[in-house]
Amino acid sequence: MSPCPKLIAMPDASATAYDAIIVGAGIAGASAAYFLAPERRVLVLERESQPGYHSTGRSAALFSEAYGNAAIRALTTGGKPFFQNPPAGFVERPVLSPRGAMFVGRADQTALLDRTAAEASRLVPGIRRIDGAAARAIVPVLRAGYLAGAVLEPDAMDIDVHALHQGYLKGMRAAGGELRLDAEVRELARSGGSWRAVTSAGTFAAPILINAAGAWADELGRRAGAAGIGLSPKRRTAILFDPPAGSDSAGWPLVVDVAESFYFKPDAGKLLGSPADETPIAPCDVQPEELDVALAVERIQQAADLPIARITHRWAGLRSFVADKTLVAGFDREVAGLFWLAGQGGYGIQTSPAMGRIAAALVLGRTIPADLARLGVSQAMLSPVRLAAAKA
Numbered sequence: 001m002s003p004c005p006k007l008i009a010m011p012d013a014s015a016t017a018y019d020a021i022i023v024g025a026g027i028a029g030a031s032a033a034y035f036l037a038p039e040r041r042v043l044v045l046e047r048e049s050q051p052g053y054h055s056t057g058r059s060a061a062l063f064s065e066a067y068g069n070a071a072i073r074a075l076t077t078g079g080k081p082f083f084q085n086p087p088a089g090f091v092e093r094p095v096l097s098p099r100g101a102m103f104v105g106r107a108d109q110t111a112l113l114d115r116t117a118a119e120a121s122r123l124v125p126g127i128r129r130i131d132g133a134a135a136r137a138i139v140p141v142l143r144a145g146y147l148a149g150a151v152l153e154p155d156a157m158d159i160d161v162h163a164l165h166q167g168y169l170k171g172m173r174a175a176g177g178e179l180r181l182d183a184e185v186r187e188l189a190r191s192g193g194s195w196r197a198v199t200s201a202g203t204f205a206a207p208i209l210i211n212a213a214g215a216w217a218d219e220l221g222r223r224a225g226a227a228g229i230g231l232s233p234k235r236r237t238a239i240l241f242d243p244p245a246g247s248d249s250a251g252w253p254l255v256v257d258v259a260e261s262f263y264f265k266p267d268a269g270k271l272l273g274s275p276a277d278e279t280p281i282a283p284c285d286v287q288p289e290e291l292d293v294a295l296a297v298e299r300i301q302q303a304a305d306l307p308i309a310r311i312t313h314r315w316a317g318l319r320s321f322v323a324d325k326t327l328v329a330g331f332d333r334e335v336a337g338l339f340w341l342a343g344q345g346g347y348g349i350q351t352s353p354a355m356g357r358i359a360a361a362l363v364l365g366r367t368i369p370a371d372l373a374r375l376g377v378s379q380a381m382l383s384p385v386r387l388a389a390a391k392a
């Protein structure tokens with residue numbers, strides 16, 4: 001009797017082969033591709049016809065070392081040297097420009113202001129607690145009856161998000177990496193130690209699949225056979241409006257309620273405002289709701305004497321969080337060759353230099369870069385395995 005035929009996984013001749021496929025060309029996928037491409041053949045697959053169409057193109061573009069939990073703050077600070085001194089040719093003008101941030105509070109928020117100042121000044125020496133009068137000297141439209149005090153972060157910066165994102169993609173291409181637009185990953189299968197990604201632009205293969213699909217990361221993970229990381233996309237709304245005539249608003253810092261219930265900041269001759277909403281929603285091309293636009297106007301006007309006669313632009317974007325609000329980078333515990341790069345929340349732009357480096361290091365089987373480890377960043381705090389452990 002002839003022996004049963006053995007099932008041997010054959011390489012898929014119809015699929016173009018790479019070392020790593022990255023799904024998603026937002027800031028997460030682009031930064032990982034930038035740091036990985038010098039060492040491996042990288043392909044970035046993006047569903048949309050322009051990279052940055054979703055969250056990356058809809059942010060408030062702020063770099064604040066006082067924002068987020070301790071892990072986020074360490075990742076942000078760890079990326080500062082790259083922002084301040086990117087490699088030659090990365091961008092044509094500085095990625096960061098001075099802005100400042102002022103966390104403001106009412107009398108009933110005094111304890112929170114004190115706590116914020118104490119925590120943030122441990123990592124960022126320039127941060128200081130100021131009283132209401134000093135805060136109003138910086139942003140005179142703040143209402144005396146509302147404001148009791150503030151925490152000033154003078155070194156917060158505006159980020160040129162478009163230049164940063166394009167810098168990553170350009171650098172990735174210069175190192176031999178490829179970007180395919182209009183390439184939605186519709187099917188994923190693994191055999192013979194290789195992923196086969198069937199997309200609207202062809203079929204591609206690689207041993208490693210990096211899931212940088214933003215709000216769709218859990219959806220993509222499940223397509224790859226994984227259990228998911230409990231990602232929760234949340235809608236955030238933004239509006240642009242004219243500053244008061246004759247005001248010298250261009251130099252104002254970002255003004256944000258210390259409990260994050262609204263913010264406003266100068267933006268190219270206008271003011272950008274938000275009700276800092278966090279409404280859970282299924283991943284989609286999210287649009288602003290009238291109620292949230294109205295909330296933005298109401299909350300900003302409660303705190304500041306800012307007539308908002310005309311809203312010139314409104315939009316919404318998704319900020320996607322896992323349970324502990326820290327980012328996720330690491331291999332899936334059960335599905336071989338699946339690397340998660342997700343949960344960027346409201347910090348994906350400012351943490352991108354650190355997270356791109358970390359993703360490349362871990363994919364290559366290395367440890368967290370030493371400069372980031374010194375700031376307290378560990379593989380365990382970013383690993384998707386922590387989320388499974390928390391659920392169990």
Ligand SMILES: Cc1cc2nc3c(=O)[nH]c(=O)nc-3n(C[C@H](O)[C@H](O)[C@H](O)COP(=O)(O)OP(=O)(O)OC[C@H]3O[C@@H](n4cnc5c(N)ncnc54)[C@H](O)[C@@H]3O)c2cc1C
Nearest residue numbers: 024026027028047054055056060062185214317348349350
């Ligand atoms: C209003 C607002 C203000 C913000 N302000 C700041 C800020 O000041 N500072 C800061 O650091 N961060 C800020 N953020 C957060 C920041 O924008 C996000 O953390 C970051 O953009 C997330 O990047 P990403 O690459 O993970 O996601 P995205 O930019 O959404 O990219 C994911 C990509 O994956 C693609 N994709 C998904 N599924 C597939 C598939 N099956 N096949 C192919 N492609 C797929 C999508 O099309 C998308 O382009 C803000 C966000 C919002 C909404």
